[in-house]
């Protein structure tokens with residue numbers, strides 16, 4: 001297992017041609033760009049948690065039936081400082097680290113005695129975000145790193161705090177039809193006003209405002225929700241949107257700000273400042289995008305932990321939303337590297353299986369409705385919303401499928417009615433062994449699996465002129481536990497899950513987290529090489545040295 005989780009992966013700077021078997025559809029032209037942790041030891045030091053690993057970007061360029069692979073570590077300030085010191089000097093989710101006292105860019109920022117939170121990492125290892133014509137590697141702190149999607153070079157470091165008052169932001173933004181980015185973050189430093197902030201970054205900058213160049217400068221906050229608890233805001237990894245609403249789960253998996261403020265002094269990790277409170281409720285916030293105001297009814301459900309929202313949409317005066325839910329926070333516990341060893345099968349048993357659950361929330365609650373009555377009149381779901389005494393509404397989900405994670409959909413259906421969920425199948429261990437297509441309408445599944453193969457998040461790419469929701473292909477990077485078997489990019493027909501092609505590469509590939517596909521038609525007008533690109537004014541001036 002160490003081979004897959006713990007071993008530092010080599011970067012593949014020169015594109016390497018893959019061996020293709022089968023036939024790649026002629027229309028599939030573009031780049032699959034993905035992110036995830038690739039290095040877990042620096043010098044003699046070791047990270048504690050798999051989510052701490054240094055971000056390794058990789059890409060598969062698919063053109064005229066051929067595939068080229070490359071990979072490169074994100075040259076974050078964190079990466080550079082660690083490599084220079086030859087040890088881990090920047091704290092990550094599960095590892096608290098101490099900077100080299102004499103020469104380190106982070107040392108100044110550690111003003112822990114004044115009870116402020118130290119500067120967070122820019123090791124953006126979770127996902128890739130498209131913002132206008134630009135691409136960013138993302139994590140959950142206030143930093144994102146611009147990257148060149150063709151060369152995987154690291155460009156400017158962007159601090160969200162320059163544009164919006166947040167200290168944490170999700171790595172899973174949404175996009176509307178025009179490509180505007182919608183994301184959420186939490187403001188934790190202003191202790192009296194701990195709040196969740198929903199913001200929009202426009203896809204383009206109008207000609208009249210061109211001076212500032214980066215769309216980030218035009219970031220607009222359209223809703224702030226005060227945290228229920230000022231000292232312990234909810235942790236969340238993603239959120240949902242419908243055509244008119246935002247769905248935010250304030251779950252009882254919370255960050256403890258006071259613990260965070262003293263973590264550095266106490267020598268404990270950020271992860272130790274998070275706790276699941278199973279005795280509490282989960283509050284469901286539905287925010288109207290048109291007014292920027294939350295729907296006034298108080299909706300709640302039982303304590304749960306959700307990392308990934310799948311999709312949400314409106315039907316018959318309700319918001320329906322689908323999530324992958326857990327009954328506790330055991331998922332984060334399992335990814336401690338100490339568990340991911342040869343006794344992995346025993347160590348890594350989830351105490352709750354990730355399940356696809358559908359919630360239904362009524363948008364208008366009849367004041368005269370009887371206490372105890374179900375306010376959901378939508379025939380397509382058995383989810384209920386029960387009216388309670390004090391005008392609160394208690395929502396109980398419909399269980400759709402057990403044992404799946406890393407969900408993706410045909411994004412053209414995001415916020416709209418949809419039928420298919422593509423995901424990785426996981427059971428009592430967090431390791432995906434199969435790729436899954438779940439049909440919400442018929443409740444049936446299609447699966448792909450192969451001996452010893454661990455699939456990554458399956459990404460759906462629509463075929464040109466697609467009519468059906470599943471007209472397209474699935475891309476997934478597969479690593480194997482068999483040292484004789486090369487890693488490969490798998491291309492499945494999304495309709496029937498038959499293998500169309502696979503592209504094997506003789507490289508050390510890492511198990512990744514999330515990413516996106518950039519069709520060649522999307523490159524936009526800008527086709528500059530990074531050396532020609534002007535220094536964006538949104539930058540903090542920390543452009544990484546170019547190798």
Ligand SMILES: CC1=C(/C=C/C(C)=C/C=C/C(C)=C/C=O)C(C)(C)CCC1
Pocket residue numbers: 051091092093120121126139140141168237270271307513
């Ligand atoms: C560094 C840091 C954080 C990092 C969290 C990370 C890196 C989470 C990764 C989650 C993943 C990969 C989930 C997959 O389902 C926190 C806790 C937000 C807060 C403090 C600083």
Ligand SMILES: [Fe+2]
Pocket residue numbers: 172237307308514
């Ligand atoms: Fe995620």
